[in-house]
Amino acid sequence: MKRNIMLIPVSKNINLTIISLGLINFFEELNHSVLFFKPFYELHNCYDVLDDTSLILKKYFSTSFINSHHINKKFFLLEKFKNKYLLENSIDLFLKNKIYYDILLIEGVNNNSHNFLINDLNLDLSYHLKSDLIFVFSHDDYKNIIFFLKKIKNFNISNNFLGIIINNTFLNFQDIYINRVSKHIKSQCIDNIPIIADIRYNCDVLFYPISKILTLLKVHKILKINFNVNVVKLFLFYDNLIFDYEYNYSHSILIISYDIFVHKFIHILKRKLNFFNFYAIILFNVKDCHTLQYGFLKDIKKFNISFFYTLLDINIIKLIINRCHINILKYNQNQLKKLSNYISNCLNEKYIISHTKCNKKKYFSHLSSFSFLYNLKKYAKKLNKCILLPEGNELRIIQSAAIANELGIARCVLLGNVDEIHQIALSNNIILSKNINIINPKNIYFNYVHKLVQLRYKKGMTFELAKSIVYHSNIILGSLMLHVGEIDGIVCGVRYTSIDVLKSALQIIGVNKKKNVSLVSSIFFMLLKNHVLVYGDCSVNINPNFQQLSEIAIQSADLSKKFGIEPRIAMLSYSTGLSGQGESVEKVRQATILIKKNRPDLVVDGPIQYDASVNEFISSIKSPSSPLLGQATVLIFPDLNSGNITYKAIQQSLGVYSIGPILQGLNKPVNDLSRGASIDDIVYTIAVTAIQSDQE
Known part of the structure; x- marks a missing residue:
């Protein structure tokens, strides 16, 4: 327990x-x-x-x-x-x-x-x-x-x-x-x-020594009557006072504001003089002793009660007593x-x-977005991987490399003109650590020309063509460096298009055939306020068939698990269960069947609507027998159209932070950035890439 x-x-x-x-x-x-x-x-x-x-x-x-x-x-x-x-x-x-x-x-x-x-x-x-x-x-x-x-x-x-x-x-x-x-x-x-x-x-368990409490409340004597009382058993605050004429107040102290006492309570005391036998009354909201009226001093001598005042306010008084x-x-x-x-x-x-018994509920516990980011940085820091940033002359890339180095989440390598990178950093008050390796691609490109010819020879690649390509393209050069194992992963995309990134990755890195991968897909980590959801595929496959859809779901589930997210797969559609028919619904249904056949260890349901997959109450109405119980963590969209629109709508309308697209299915990790990526986007993508490199 x-x-x-x-x-x-x-x-x-x-x-x-x-x-x-x-x-x-x-x-x-x-x-x-x-x-x-x-x-x-x-x-x-x-x-x-x-x-x-x-x-x-x-x-x-x-x-x-x-x-x-x-x-x-x-x-x-x-x-x-x-x-x-x-x-x-x-x-x-x-x-x-x-x-x-x-x-x-x-x-x-x-x-x-x-x-x-x-x-x-x-x-x-x-x-x-x-x-x-x-x-x-x-x-x-x-x-x-x-x-x-x-x-x-x-x-x-x-x-x-x-x-x-x-x-x-x-x-x-x-x-x-x-x-x-x-x-x-x-x-x-x-x-x-x-x-x-x-x-x-x-009062049998607790009591207050009078001398101690009077000292702590910094009281000043107005009138003191000597009683054989050493402890206080009850504090009475006038705003909570309910008169009980059968109660013995002999060990009690009344705490009341000066104004209320003078204008209200003193008259009650005069009428019930024999009833109230407080040990003392402490007045607050008294600015100083000169505030006390002469008539007031004359009246209180009749009560046979000790009177004190304090300059503290009521909240401080309660805190001190507490x-x-x-x-x-x-x-x-x-x-x-x-x-x-x-x-x-x-x-x-x-x-x-x-x-408080263990497993009192059948509810699944989500990983919070804060915990996800915390674990992400901690895991990447432990691995200390080398991540290449081919767009080294871009300001955002330089800033991100400096932050990633400071956080210790990766050893970053910048490809670009060394003098230009240092000048950009200096102009923007960026401190570039000596741990950040800056490489001028013009000085090393020739070392990789033969490798490109070897990889693309069957596609008609010649030495001169390869020389020109590697010289002019940092993303190709970076992919070759990754292929030969000189770096652990690549992050780029603030200048290169997604097609450029994906094309170089497929041509040089290739898909992971050891894991029977037939396609490359992508996921987004959607960091909602209290939990993280995984969306796939929202950036690569336009209209996957049911076999491809099942593979995307399995890839997404496996990658999610490695990032600490327990995969509970929702195969999304516009209908839930048997409520809808048609080609698009049938594709999702067949994909779900195939997942259950190939990976019986995974929790999956589909076709299912988005609301029924993430809301327990709606799930209980629309799909009461669903194994997801309205607690899906991996949401697979039927096509690129629905996935891309949904992730951008949630991201922009609700201000939800997302990390991605994270490419999956490659032999080694290459990740694409949005051209509008923020510094945080880049830093977290570097961390994700570092972790992927340990898992490929």
Whole structure:
């Protein structure tokens, strides 16, 4: 059993440490090994080495944990692209971990500033780590809970949503208030939204030393009455206060704004003087002691209650109270274990066990686009292949070679005039490393003339003709270099046409006859927001017959698998199953039959419409017996017309990033670029080509 669970704080001032400790205790009592991971740790001072949870686990428990990635608080205020950096570092930390575990418990980042980038970061990380989600709220944030729950069905995370935890461990409100809030939440909850735990403050487990809390809140004395009280059992926040005339408030502190107290609550106190026996009242929103009115000072002496004021705002007050106990608990092992046991007992044991079993769903898990790109770069970097860029004098090619070298994904070779390439780089502030090999084709072309004559002799190739062709065509020269094994792959196409690239590849590299390949085809990796789809063939074969279509599908499935995408093949048509007839539908049907015959190991269905192949609900209606279950990853179009239009429509209309066309079926990898290819397109195509060269 392996299960990833992520706690995502939604309310402000949520202390996840004690929730994490409670869940760890819960699973370990069930004999599950737990690994804790706090991906990002916000540094509070230079002495912080570990986050609170990891520090406690290291000091008092045997639970394993992964060290956090330390970040400065200001980092979260930076632009959105920084999320990519954080995600990469977090995934790196996770993948480097070699510890065996049953449960990976991930603690998300607190979003006390309601920064939408932090919310995105938490959700993105949960998706890339394929985690089940538990959202954590506090009782005083019940309006946000209801709003959030009503939006939950709009998230793409619904299949991984376990439920919510309402945490009132530290910010202790009255039971009468909490019961009312909990009842309201449950009445507003969408069906099947489970509350995993509704945790209440327990004064038998927790208490606040008065001297400690008053110091942390930086209070100033207005009037102090000496009582024999050492601990606070209840904090009352006036905005949540519900009067309970049977409750004993002797160990309570009321926190209320100065204006509300003076204009409203003081009159209630006068009428119910014998009822309220607070230990103290702390006023906030007091600018300074001169704000306090003379009449106010005279009135409060009658109440026999200690009065203090603080210059802190209400959110800071709650945060301090929230963190106060965890800071105290860091040094009290017995209290920590007592509290983690209490939290563990609050959890809905039956629900958690039933929903954290391995393979609880039959759903297939997609590879996310971020994970795909991350793995792509990592794999290419490990291979360290030599990739030739024949259009070496093109600015985009020079920029891409510099980036690819910096990332370490390939050893790039540029074909072109050496002085011209260096001048272009200098003019555009591009640093060309010495690791980038720049070759003037005029200096080496003659070495390959005889090879071209040898390869094309039966087609009438002469020495003089070959000499002229190799001299004038970098793509032919590059293909010859690839043929003799001096390089590992070729990427070009920003100046050469697709016909030029494909023609040279077929004439010099040839198809892979060892794998019984009869044609060259292509795929595109379509990087949607949360997953990657493979489209084929969208750039080479105009109108393949059913044998060719089946071969394209098998090639696409095999290549997809080698890039970490589990192939689930949809043979696309305008109809699903037996609902349509005609030559084009029959071609797809026969191709599907042939795939099942030749490769029974592949999951394939067809003819099937696009919507039924990628949407679970539509699949359940149109094709309930389909093995794809609306979870196709490899989509094969019946002809070039439909494939090319579809990939460009999705790419341009939805802003979907794509890598391709990636040629498949050749003896060695040669990949064609769009003449409008961006720098990213070229860099990722270099990485793909490097990986292909290891697999051919």
